[in-house]
Amino acid sequence: AYTCGLYDFEEMKFLIDYLRPGDIFGDFGANVGVYTALAGSLEAIVLAAEPVPDTFTRLQENFRLNSVKGQAIRCGLSDFRGKLGFTSTLGGMNRVATSVDTETTEVNVLTVDELVAETNLQPKVVKIDVEGFELPLLRGNTRLLPNLAAIIIELNGSGKKYGYSDDDVHKFLISSSFSCFDYLPRTRKLQPRNEYQQSKFNSLYINLRMLDEIRLRLEEN
Numbered sequence: 001a002y003t004c005g006l007y008d009f010e011e012m013k014f015l016i017d018y019l020r021p022g023d024i025f026g027d028f029g030a031n032v033g034v035y036t037a038l039a040g041s042l043e044a045i046v047l048a049a050e051p052v053p054d055t056f057t058r059l060q061e062n063f064r065l066n067s068v069k070g071q072a073i074r075c076g077l078s079d080f081r082g083k084l085g086f087t088s089t090l091g092g093m094n095r096v097a098t099s100v101d102t103e104t105t106e107v108n109v110l111t112v113d114e115l116v117a118e119t120n121l122q123p124k125v126v127k128i129d130v131e132g133f134e135l136p137l138l139r140g141n142t143r144l145l146p147n148l149a150a151i152i153i154e155l156n157g158s159g160k161k162y163g164y165s166d167d168d169v170h171k172f173l174i175s176s177s178f179s180c181f182d183y184l185p186r187t188r189k190l191q192p193r194n195e196y197q198q199s200k201f202n203s204l205y206i207n208l209r210m211l212d213e214i215r216l217r218l219e220e221n
Helices: 010-016 036-042 053-065 112-119 134-139 158-162 166-175 208-219
Strands: 025-028 045-049 069-075 082-087 103-109 125-128 150-154 178-184 187-193 202-206
Touching: 010 036, 010 069, 010 125, 010 150, 010 178, 010 202, 010 208, 025 036, 025 053, 025 150, 025 178, 036 053, 069 112, 103 112, 112 178, 125 134, 125 208, 134 158, 134 166, 150 166, 158 166, 166 178, 202 208
Parallel strands: 025 045, 025 125, 045 069, 125 150
Antiparallel strands: 082 103, 150 202, 178 187, 178 202
């Protein structure tokens, strides 16, 4: 991050312009915690979830090194509570294991709603990067979803291996009163778009019920 700067520039700048000290940020599929560290630098409180043991250890260390307030939880996120196998040798691309994966580790999974209830941390914004398992995560997020201002989500076709498409995720979010926007950092404006981002991994979804409030907050700095 120090070398490359804000490599997800529009999404990271959205966080910088939107988050305030004391806001809660959810980093779901946190990996080693780049978004976690960014949110922590803004004095936000972070709820981070990462399932893979080695990666989780590095996430915890980045919490410490960056003095991030909040909690890091080692778990997967789905639409049920139980256990799932995860790959363990793919680094930042580790994901829910399929029948063809051999080097795997069993991980506890729960829903986002359960995670929020157990930690008493309710995010205003979440970043979701779960390598194709976005739809089950969102389906386990029904109580939190109406209270979220924004979702930054990686959609890159990875859901096909689990029988989901990016269109399925998009339709789910649209049906939940979210819509896709581009963030224009120079003007701090949100520009509606008809579809999720297909030319890059991340898409920004805004809760339409909070749109006016979000726009005012972005412009007030």
